[in-house]
Amino acid sequence: MRVIGLAGWSGSGKTTLLTALIPLLTARGLLVSTVKHAHHAFDVDTPGKDSWVHRQAGASEVLVSSATRWALMHEHRGAPEPRLAELLGKLSPCDLVIVEGFKREPIPKLEIWRAAVGKPPLHADDPGIILVASDDPCPAARVPVLPLREPVRVAEALLEAAQPISHVLARLEAGD
Known part of the structure; x- marks a missing residue:
């Protein structure tokens, strides 16, 4: 199992992107699971x-x-509330787990950023964010920025960036 997170402010389009990515990934024969954090x-x-x-x-x-x-x-x-590591342990084996929410957890993440949301990019303060997807110019990006409206490219980058669950669990335990 490999794990990657999606992070972004409310209204940035995390769920919209995720629902575009899942069919692309499953069409490749991958078994995809998700973990969604609810703030309410x-x-x-x-x-x-x-x-x-x-x-x-x-x-x-x-x-x-x-x-x-x-x-x-x-x-x-x-x-x-259970920690992310515990929740990941409850999943059946699969090829890829995409975590939506849990933006403060030290896991590899793709940030969805839109200027219209009116909030600053998260990647400036989160070393776990290794990619950004945006439909706006992303100021002072320290990581690769992908076009949000090109989900095939985002899916490719996501697959490359996903890490084995053993690495992710070690980072969660260490609290990096």
């Missing part, structure tokens, strides 16, 4: 469904399975 409470369950009722009753984990997919919901119940 979220729910994948529906009030009134049995699984929701189980969680409301106090179950710490509820696994829902059907012929097309399964999902495991884990309630923190006061425990701290």
